[in-house]
Amino acid sequence: MGIRNKKTQKKVDLLEMSDSEKVKLIKAVKESLRQKVVEAKLWQSFVEAEKLTINGQAINCKGIDLKGFSISELMKTI
Incomplete structure (x- = not known):
């Protein structure tokens, strides 16, 4: 669920790299x-949770409106 960086990534030519550079890259x-x-596993566990409580505040309960913070607010902090 990560957000991709839209910047162009630097292309790497493995044939021109030294062995130590290849090891570091790998x-x-x-x-x-x-x-x-x-x-991804952490986010999946949040999705599968019937009730999510953070600091005593119910964040996600099935059938009840969300209280607290939203996913978009969480993504800003990551």
């Missing part, structure tokens, strides 16, 4: 993907 990509998977 580690960075793996970490980025791992974080995205964790974030």
Whole structure:
């Protein structure tokens, strides 16, 4: 559910990179993907929750209007 950055990404030519640069790039990509998977799982758990309570305030209850903050407000902080 992440928001894509619309900026043009720098193209990388793996054939011209040294082995150490390739290793650093692969580690960075793996970490980025791992974080995205964790974030997606977290958001999915929020969606599946019947009742979500933060600091004692009911945020999401099925069949009841939302109180508190909205998803768009959450996305601004991420």
